[in-house]
Amino acid sequence: MNVARVHDQSYVTLATNENYALGALTLGSSLRNSNTNRSLTVLITSQVPSPLVDQLRTVFDLVELVDVLDSNDSANLALLKRPELGVTFTKLHCWRLVQFSKCVFLDSDCLVVKNSDDLFDNDEFTAVTDIGWPDCFNSGVFVFRPSLQTYSSLLTYAVQQGSFDGGDQGLLNSFFPNWKRASFVYNMTTNASYSYAPAYKQFKDSVRIVHFIGAQKPWYHSYNLDSGSVMGNVTVHESELINQWWKVFVDNVLPGLNEETVSRMSVQLVSRKPVSVSVPVQQEQVVEAAQPQAYHEPAPSAPTGKVVGGVEVGSEVHQQKWQHGQIEYTGRDAFSNIQAHLDAQLKK
């Protein structure tokens, strides 16, 4: 029962790298599943690999490449003065989508679980309170009116006042002090220790949008394809929500993914039988809480010569392996090798 489409209003999200592109794809699919009649727009940066850009085009009506340095001079100048606000400025680009009369911004770590189109009944600036400081709003979901004038005022404000938390949330909270409050169900931020459990129990069925805040994003977890459940160290109510995310991902995003991304994700996807995509997944892998994968290419480091298992010993790539929990402790990374290196350093 598709209602007439509203073409001058859009949901907007942002993908700044391969990781968040996976998030955006899942978010976009969840919006489609919710039978929205609004357009879908995704802002991307040049860090998103091209196969994923192609896939984003199949889900979103509009894929807009934003690049701060190529944009207008004022933003460029602003960024030179406050380099720490780089990512924040990327998000502000959504105000330049003036082909739309009104938009709803969603962070790409959100998941729409029920149709949320009535958010568009609100006007700029509507958002949901932040659970850490309820006088502020959480900038993961908000209603706004694209306008070049607002965009440039925001930039000027950012350069002059900065952001009290160093990110977009602090900036937007200062800029829109008279924001209007929408119900928490439009931006239910997940929290490992949910502080008001009875309310969660009472209202969880009316939740429209789940927002996975925090460092451990759903795509960092391991997921068992056979049982349809997330693995590792998560609480029950977290796992319910993360399972929902993975279900949308597996049903809608995984089949269209390119080989390279799938093979990279094979560590996280656990199954007895090969997954129905072109690259077989490793058999029955037991991975407790998988670590995030390397998504950016580390800068080349000075050569140390020795290459083991395709990795130069002591290089940044090698360090990344440790950071992601991929330590070859019975081989390359055995303590005897570390000790030899320590002794060499001590002799210097």
Add this chain to the structure above:
Amino acid sequence: MSKGKIKRAASTLRALEGITFESCLDEGNHCYDINKWLIEVAWEVANKVGGIYTVIRSKVPTTKLEFGDNYIAVGPLNEAQVRTEVEIKEPEIGALRSTINAMRSQGIGVVYGNWLIEGYPQVVLFDVKTAMWRLAEWKAEMWKSTHIGAPDMDFEANNAIVFGFLVTWFIGEFLHQLGSEPKYVISHFHEWNAGVGLMMARMRQLDVATIFTTHATLLGRYLCAGHCDFYNNLDNFNLDKEAGDRGIYHRYCIERASAHCAHVFTTVSQITSYEADHLLKRKPDIITPNGLSVKKFSALHEFQNLHALSKEKINNFIRGHFYGHYDFDLDKTLYIFSAGRYEFSNKGVDMFIESLARLNHKLKSANSDMTVIAFLIFPTNTASFNVESLKGQAISKQLRETVHNLQNELGKRIYEACLKGDLPHGDTILGNEDIIELKKCVYTSIQRHGLPPICTHNVVDDSVDPILCALRKCQLFNNRYDRVKVIFHPEFLKSTSPLLAMDYEEFVRGCHMGVFPSYYEPWGYTPAECTVMGIPSITTNLSGFGCFMEEHITDPDTYGIYIVDRRFKSADESCEQLAQVSCFGF
């Protein structure tokens, strides 16, 4: 300073056992003269997490006597604890002041003050979160110089790395501020989570002598908890693999690298030395056993009185707890206990319960009239007090009050009767109403359907709790015919508790014996505390304290320290020995 030089110095130290250390305890005068400093680094300086806190606290008074104000303790900032334990001020020593200011000017939160413990040492505490933004940079440096990395998600390791780098920064800056005059700076690091500071001080080639002390090993704790025959297989473990499989490889690397890089490596007991030799592949240069400040318990002649007073409190609790089943003679009852962190097999609770069951059998078959009541004090998650336990205390209290009132009443009646010139008669003194009152009380107490509870609280996940399961398996249910009764108290003892209103120290004094048959116990303060409180205890030759006593005292039994052999005997034999000691030690 070269490693060889320090090692030689260390070996001469060992040969100088007869040295009179008192002559060095000159309030730091000698240290001021030769510009010698000691920087002691631990995660538990003014920050109580576990036993290291006690270790540091107990060694401060003597260390201060030797180093005076040239002793600096360094730790992480724990704001809640600092508020009550540290007198915050600004440093008077110039070099220290400029070092701290240099770090503060770069945005690092540094608190300086005097720690309010005996010895009143100066402490420097770093607010780790103010430096968290440099984590990536420091991890990269650590990687380059040591080839040890750390997973992003291990927050504890991240904290240890940032703290370590702050310490190295502090030491480097401090050396710089001391100027070019000759100086001797020693830095002493405890445990792996201070180890990064040691490694980096060595990697940056700072002119500082380093000591690493391990109080247990990471891998040891994990392996022991994993039910493997730890001590008999110490030389067979594939260390890298065991650490890697348990997801602690990076921590293990930090620990082992710290031990490897340190000029002097020490540990706290013979047993941990043995463990470190195998699991860290370096034999400790010196063993420095932990001490206890005995002054606190110096009331030697009052031991007996205190024991009697505390014991009476326990007696009262027992009378209530066993109401309706109180058919044993308290004068022929022994109170024994075990206490500690809830690590079921590491603390030997399994063996304790097994030997209690055997003791029960022995006493029953010998038709003994002795009763043994065993307390297990191991805090775990509880929902609330057990209703039955509370009820017992209420009933005994009611009876006590009724009898007390009656006593007063009887006194008056006898007095009245005598005043009138009559000799009091049984019937006239104890009337029918009084008998009815007493009957009421007696009936409530014999109306008990169940057995006296084996646990004072409702334990969360009661059906899988290892202690309760073991008690059930051994059928220790406090039946009338059982000569060994058990009471599991799954909470710290508090003097405000409605059940057993005593603090730990008081409770220990009231008992007859402490039993600590630990399997993994790098040092073990519990038996040591018993000894200084004049209560005999049983420990094992796998605990640091037990080994120490066995080595230094010819006949520990005479000091009330019984040592059970868990090293060279099978579990079964050890149990038997433990039951034997508990039974016939008295």
